[in-house]
Amino acid sequence: xxxxxxxxxxxxxxxxxxxxxxxxxxxxxLYGDGxxxxxxxxxxxxxxxxxxxRRLRDSARCLRFEVPASDEELAELCAEAIERFGDxxxxxxxxxxxxxxxxxxxxxxxxxxxxxxxxxxxxxxPAELYESGVDVVTSALRRAAPDSLPPQVKSLNYLTSxxxxxxxxxxxxxxxxxxxxxxxxxxxTADNVFFVRDGLVxxxxxxxxxxxxxxxxxxxxxxxxxxxxxxxxxxxxxxxWTADEAFLTGTGAEVVPIASxxxxxxxxxxxxxxxxxxxxxxxxxxxxxxxx
Ligand code: PMP
Numbered sequence: 065x066x067x068x069x070x071x072x073x074x075x076x077x078x079x080x081x082x083x084x085x086x087x088x089x090x091x092x093x094l095y096g097d098g099x100x101x102x103x104x105x106x107x108x109x110x111x112x113x114x115x116x117x118r119r120l121r122d123s124a125r126c127l128r129f130e131v132p133a134s135d136e137e138l139a140e141l142c143a144e145a146i147e148r149f150g151d152x153x154x155x156x157x158x159x160x161x162x163x164x165x166x167x168x169x170x171x172x173x174x175x176x177x178x179x180x181x182x183x184x185x186x187x188x189x190p191a192e193l194y195e196s197g198v199d200v201v202t203s204a205l206r207r208a209a210p211d212s213l214p215p216q217v218k219s220l221n222y223l224t225s226x227x228x229x230x231x232x233x234x235x236x237x238x239x240x241x242x243x244x245x246x247x248x249x250x251x252x253t254a255d256n257v258f259f260v261r262d263g264l265v266x267x268x269x270x271x272x273x274x275x276x277x278x279x280x281x282x283x284x285x286x287x288x289x290x291x292x293x294x295x296x297x298x299x300x301x302x303x304x305w306t307a308d309e310a311f312l313t314g315t316g317a318e319v320v321p322i323a324s325x326x327x328x329x330x331x332x333x334x335x336x337x338x339x340x341x342x343x344x345x346x347x348x349x350x351x352x353x354x355x356x
Contacts, residue, residue, distance in 0.1 A: 069184035092161025099123035155186035197323030197332030198238035203228035225253040255314035256280040309334025
């Protein structure tokens with residue numbers, strides 16, 4: 065029987081993730097000082113695990129610490145989590161924090177990172193939205209500038225996304241579009257964004273302030289292999305408002321059509337969004353159940 069969520073914290077398994085805990089002196093809790101990955105598993109296997117582990121290590125190195133486990137050890141840990149979870153399809157959340165230390169932001173008092181792995185069931189959006197699309201509004205908040213902590217670092221500081229997601233909900237939308245200080249479109253709160261105009265698919269470059277999404281890269285590769293042109297191109301709001309179609313990509317969300325941006329309706333799902341959804345579904349391990 066599948067359980068709702070289980071967790072492993074520094075070597076100890078917990079049958080219910082809700083009761084697993086870390087020290088109140090963990091700098092991940094005190095300062096958001098840590099990194100994480102969200103990883104899907106389908107048909108019992110982690111999807112694109114290598115890319116996630118690589119990004120986790122890059123994020124940690126940007127924060128001046130190393131993930132204290134090899135790729136082989138982390139892959140084994142993921143496999144054990146999936147087995148213990150008991151369902152072939154689900155979601156893994158892997159976190160590495162700076163670890164326990166003294167009060168004070170400087171990380172020098174933290175002796176070793178804390179590692180956490182959670183396995184859970186996940187459905188970010190109701191199945192019907194994979195057909196009808198999500199409504200997106202532009203957030204009043206801006207993504208951090210690249211000369212602060214760049215959004216490529218997948219750190220435990222998610223407050224811009226948290227507030228933008230709350231803002232979207234308060235405004236009756238499903239998702240929020242985040243711009244940078246120059247007005248360039250970056251991404252949504254936990255997903256990358258793609259636009260389609262006259263048959264050309266485009267997505268904002270990471271340099272605008274987007275996470276280098278694993279699903280983003282995977283979908284770009286799938287579309288290009290299918291003969292569809294995809295550009296990484298700076299986009300501003302009028303590009304979004306005049307798109308023929310648009311969609312989101314993310315580990316949790318997979319590929320989701322956008323029905324409207326700031327109240328302007330789009331074709332959802334348009335033909336290229338539909339194609340991206342099909343190609344993505346076909347790329348999953350056999351027997352995987354896709355949302356929608
Ligand atoms: N942007 C942000 C801010 C994210 O947190 C995520 C991950 N949910 C994404 C984009 C999508 O990245 P990925 O495809 O690697 O999940």
